[in-house]
Every structure is written in structure tokens, then in C-alpha cells.
Amino acid sequence: MKKNLLLGLPFIVLSPWIHANESPQLAVGMAFDQQLSVVVEVDDTYRVTAGNDGMAFDYILKRGVIDPETSMSWYVGVGAWNEWNDVFGARVPLGMNVNFYDGWNLYAQVHPELNLYKGPELQLSGALGITYKF
Template structure:
């Protein structure tokens, strides 16, 4: 109980700082861990929770192809956990398309290193749509 109170007290200043600053916050749906809810903060931190499990990605680098083109690319690092106890690391490589004001469509492939019963390389993918607040 004491640890939970200390943790909550430590997080309160962080949340109040975020509330005072303008932030980039997105919510959407994706096919990642089967049908999933996606939350993205500051265009860097993406959390996914779905029917099959959950994942977290840190978007390390973003770039564009040409000026004025609505399609950009990104590279990240992350991890995933499936409800059947499988887990591992992944590297999302994706494209983001600005559909209209506030709406983004993204698609990615992510090479994965499964670690549950020993190292196993595999590849996954995701497609999603988000709305930016």
C-alpha cells in the first residue's frame, strides 16, 4: 500500500505538467494485436491493447518523402505481450498518411524477436486509424 501511495504522489506532478502544456494526443483503432485500441502521445509513445494482447512502441525517428506530400515514414522500437504468455521485442517500420485535419492512417511491418520459449524471429504487421486531439 505504501508503494502505491508513493508511486501516485510521484506521478501527480508529471500529469499536472502535461495538463498545462499543449500536447499531441491521438486515439484510434487498429488491427495489431487482433482488433485493438491505439493511444499515441506526443507522436512518440504508442500503446496498443487488443483481443490478442498488448504492445508498446517508442517512435524513435520520423521523416518525410517530399514537401507537401501527406505521407511520412517512421521507425521505432517496442515490445509486445500476448494473453497466452508469449512476449518479445519488435521494430516497427511504418508509413503514416494524413487523411484530413486530425485523421491519420498508418500501416507498419514489425520484425519481431519472440522470447517466450527461446529466441524466434518472426514478422508482424499493423494497420490503424487515429484521431489527433
């Protein structure tokens, strides 16, 4: 039950927003997050990652510019993750973006995680990905 709820959460959250916005910006790519993963990002705000080990949903709260000349920026968000073996929890992605070519974005992040499966346990993980914005 928990697994199905967590898997459906991104679609429940995004559904009203996607229908209200006529043309959301969509970025699709690959990452090493939940092992090898597919990444879908909507309007630089919502990121859904599904991979070999599980899936994650992140909401990017704040972005800022590090260096305008190199298109380098930072971000912080909140999210949830679920592994296919029913392990789940919350996370706080802290990352950097580099827009290195027209429409192409490289990102790296660390995310402190709170594993909630058999009681609260803090852990640290990370992700590296590339997306193309349509």
C-alpha cells in the same frame, strides 16, 4: 509476473513525462495490430496498443517526410509486445503515415519481432491503423 510487468511498462515510462508536459498531443484510434485493437498515441512518439490478442508499446525513434504534398511520412521505432497467453517479445516497427484529413492519420507498419517466450525466435508481423489527433 512477466505479464504484469509488461502491461505496466507503458504507464511507468509515460508517467513522469506526461506530468512534466502541460499539453501533450493525444491521438486515439483503432488498428489491426494485436488483432482488433485500440490505439493511443502521445506526441507522435509513444504508441500503446491493446487488443483481442494482447498489447504492445512502441517508442518512435525517428520520423521523416516522404512527400510533403500528400503529407506522407515514414517512421522507425522500438517496442515490446505481449499476448494474453503470456507470449512476449521485442519488436522494431517500420511504418508509413498519411495525414489524409485534418487530424486524421492512417498508418501501416511491418515489425520484425523477437519472440522471447520459450527461447529467441524471429518472426514478422504488421499493423494497419487509423487515429484522430486531439
